[in-house]
Amino acid sequence: xxxxxxxxxxxxxxxxxxxxxxxxxxxxxxxxxxxxxxxxxxxxxxxxxxxxxxxxxxxxxxxxxxxxxxxxxxxxxxxxxxxxxxxxxxxxxxxxxxxxxxxxxxxxxxxxxxxxxxxxxxxxxxxxxxxxxxxxxxxxxxxxxxxxxxxxxxxxxxxxxxxxxxxxxxxxxxxxxxxxxxxxxxxxxxxxxxxxxxxxxxxxxxxxxxxxxxxxxxxxxxxxxxxxxxxxxxxxxxxxxxxxxxxxxxxxxxxxxxxxxxxxxxxxxxxxxxxxxxxxxxxxxxxxxxxxxxxxxxxxxxxxxxxxxxxxxxxxxxxxxxxxxxxxx
Amino acid sequence: xxxxxxxxxxxxxxxxxxxxxxxxxxxxxxxxxxxxxxxxxxxxxxxxxxxxxxxxxxxxxxxxxxxxxxxxxxxxxxxxxxxxxxxxxxxxxxxxxxxxxxxxxxxxxxxxxxxxxxxxxxxxxxxxxxxxxxxxxxxxxxxxxxxxxxxxxxxxxxxxxxxxxxxxxxxxxxxxxxxxxxxxxxxxxxxxxxxxxxxxxxxxxxxxxxxxxxxxxxxxxxxxxxxxxxxxxxxxxxxxxxxxxxxxxxxxxxxxxxxxxxxxxxxxxxxxxxxxxxxxxxxxxxxxxxxxxxxxxxxxxxxxxxxxxxxxxxxxxxxxxxxxxxxxxxxxxxxxxxxxxxxxxxxxxxxxxxxx
Numbered sequence: 001x002x003x004x005x006x007x008x009x010x011x012x013x014x015x016x017x018x019x020x021x022x023x024x025x026x027x028x029x030x031x032x033x034x035x036x037x038x039x040x041x042x043x044x045x046x047x048x049x050x051x052x053x054x055x056x057x058x059x060x061x062x063x064x065x066x067x068x069x070x071x072x073x074x075x076x077x078x079x080x081x082x083x084x085x086x087x088x089x090x091x092x093x094x095x096x097x098x099x100x101x102x103x104x105x106x107x108x109x110x111x112x113x114x115x116x117x118x119x120x121x122x123x124x125x126x127x128x129x130x131x132x133x134x135x136x137x138x139x140x141x142x143x144x145x146x147x148x149x150x151x152x153x154x155x156x157x158x159x160x161x162x163x164x165x166x167x168x169x170x171x172x173x174x175x176x177x178x179x180x181x182x183x184x185x186x187x188x189x190x191x192x193x194x195x196x197x198x199x200x201x202x203x204x205x206x207x208x209x210x211x212x213x214x215x216x217x218x219x220x221x222x223x224x225x226x227x228x229x230x231x232x233x234x235x236x237x238x239x240x241x242x243x244x245x246x247x248x249x250x251x252x253x254x255x256x257x258x259x260x261x262x263x264x265x266x267x268x269x270x271x272x273x274x275x276x277x278x279x280x281x282x283x284x285x286x287x288x289x290x291x292x293x294x295x296x297x298x299x300x301x302x303x304x305x306x307x308x309x310x311x312x313x314x315x316x317x318x319x320x321x322x323x324x325x326x327x328x329x
Numbered sequence: 330x331x332x333x334x335x336x337x338x339x340x341x342x343x344x345x346x347x348x349x350x351x352x353x354x355x356x357x358x359x360x361x362x363x364x365x366x367x368x369x370x371x372x373x374x375x376x377x378x379x380x381x382x383x384x385x386x387x388x389x390x391x392x393x394x395x396x397x398x399x400x401x402x403x404x405x406x407x408x409x410x411x412x413x414x415x416x417x418x419x420x421x422x423x424x425x426x427x428x429x430x431x432x433x434x435x436x437x438x439x440x441x442x443x444x445x446x447x448x449x450x451x452x453x454x455x456x457x458x459x460x461x462x463x464x465x466x467x468x469x470x471x472x473x474x475x476x477x478x479x480x481x482x483x484x485x486x487x488x489x490x491x492x493x494x495x496x497x498x499x500x501x502x503x504x505x506x507x508x509x510x511x512x513x514x515x516x517x518x519x520x521x522x523x524x525x526x527x528x529x530x531x532x533x534x535x536x537x538x539x540x541x542x543x544x545x546x547x548x549x550x551x552x553x554x555x556x557x558x559x560x561x562x563x564x565x566x567x568x569x570x571x572x573x574x575x576x577x578x579x580x581x582x583x584x585x586x587x588x589x590x591x592x593x594x595x596x597x598x599x600x601x602x603x604x605x606x607x608x609x610x611x612x613x614x615x616x617x618x619x620x621x622x623x624x625x626x627x628x629x630x631x632x633x634x635x636x637x638x639x640x641x642x643x644x645x646x647x648x649x650x651x652x653x654x655x656x657x658x659x660x661x662x663x664x665x666x667x668x669x670x671x672x673x674x675x676x677x678x679x680x681x682x683x684x685x
Contacts, residue, residue: 181613248534
């Protein structure tokens with residue numbers, strides 16, 4: 001896809017996502033990371049076909065989704081599923097797990113009677129680790145823990161054989177102690193059903209773990225500023241913003257975290273989306289800022305020799321990752 | 330009327346001594362044992378981190394330290410001894426004016442920087458003024474000067490911020506304002522509840538650096554509660570792990586992160602991925618936390634523990650001394666855990682990766 005999405009607000013038009021291009025491969029694990037307001041959720045909602053891009057296209061099997069209708073559109077809707085952040089809000093509180101999971105099966109005519117539905121739901125529950133399934137069929141959301149609810153949400157997404165699952169902060173609201181098991185579940189499902197999973201998260205450590213054999217896209221103020229393998233993006237960030245994030249993140253290791261090299265930013269203030277800086281939107285904060293270049297020209301997302309893409313004039317010109325240029329490698 | 334009992338003495342280097350504190354919540358299903366026999370010392374100038382999952386009792390315990398618990402909560406036993414400048418007091422017995430005095434001027438609490446920590450209809454200056462007046466600071470010029478100083482200390486521009494309403498500030502700015510406000514009456518103790526949760530990474534970093542600077546400048550003691558272990562790794566001198574309402578391990582920060590001896594601490598540390606360094610062998614803790622109305626027999630962690638033996642199911646262990654005098658763990662299997670984890674200075678997930 002290649003999309004832009006603007007929102008009209010009383011204060012003016014906000015470009016929440018500005019020219020984001022993303023191609024998803026089959027059975028890929030990809031993470032979109034960034035801070036609040038970077039447009040990662042808006043991008044996810046456009047990917048899932050829930051928001052219409054103001055300009056640009058969302059292509060599914062080479063067809064523009066927003067021009068398709070009828071059966072074809074239904075097929076897209078089935079093929080791309082969303083798992084929401086808040087498992088307390090995304091499940092209907094007056095429906096049992098069976099009701100929640102069987103509804104899409106009936107709707108998409110995957111089953112025709114109750115017996116078939118019970119069988120299919122049982123299998124789904126088993127697949128997402130809610131065992132023994134019989135114990136969960138008749139439970140209501142309030143009888144489940146946060147982690148179990150999120151497993152139900154994942155099962156619901158799986159029920160219609162999707163090709164892509166967009167998981168927006170899907171592990172942020174569950175306890176730290178069980179996040180890894182949910183991420184492992186998503187990765188296992190990716191392998192088993194060859195489904196592509198887009199995980200949207202603000203947590204770089206979660207992104208690193210989830211996409212350790214996939215890609216990470218770092219977003220800043222509506223644009224993708226770096227896209228590449230997890231190993232490179234986190235291990236040796238090419239964009240100065242990614243480098244700042246990696247350097248700033250506190251780690252659960254006292255010696256390491258207290259001796260991490262910092263990236264000094266020129267300003268702590270995040271610009272308003274209503275008044276975006278000229279040129280590269282990161283230039284007022286960037287330690288690699290060059291006057292006459294960064295504040296004038298908008299950097300494109302360009303490939304660098306190690307195979308990733310970065311939107312930074314300086315890193316591309318120097319053919320070196322920002323982490324090295326700043327000296328935090 | 331029971332006779333007032335004398336307040337026990339507190340070690341001279343301690344500013345707060347919590348002893349055998351138990352708290353229940355009354356519910357229709359029966360009493361929830363939210364906090365059970367919690368004891369710890371907070372030394373002057375020290376930073377203590379309390380970690381654990383949601384439902385481990387850490388917030389209930391922390392809120393009770395300034396007696397802000399909801400009405401359904403009841404302290405059933407124990408003492409919270411505060412060693413002030415003139416005398417030692419038992420916070421559990423304070424009421425009325427004494428309690429007000431203790432809150433804020435001796436011990437302040439900073440809640441998550443949500444909007445609801447503020448009064449939404451008055452500006453920041455009036456919030457400062459309200460707080461000051463409630464605690465007997467009545468000279469407006471004095472409050473103005475002090476709040477200006479504090480806001481500058483937290484890297485905010487007083488001229489701009491004091492006139493602003495809470496909703497006009499970003500999350501990071503609100504958290505700074507709350508921290509500045511907590512220091513208004515120069516408390517000896519500051520309690521912070523999830524001070525960086527819900528903040529962006531770069532903002533988190535600036536709050537962490539700010540807390541470190543303020544602590545060095547002003548010398549207060551800090552207790553913070555967080556499910557974020559990296560915050561403890563950044564700031565804490567000592568760490569307490571809570572599980573099912575009770576303390577399961579207490580240790581100096583490096584001992585907790587590199588040489589944990591309670592399987593639950595090990596489980597927590599192993600569940601957190603890192604950004605730099607080796608990923609190691611990560612895994613989640615199986616099962617879910619126990620029902621606090623009907624606790625498991627024996628060690629409350631035994632249903633989830635990978636090292637469980639029959640003896641674990643018989644009685645709940647005491648806090649046993651391990652390794653160093655500053656380190657104890659509520660686990661009869663701690664020697665076994667010690668064999669697995671060893672003594673080297675490396676993250677638990679890395680060590681476990683080498684073993685498997």
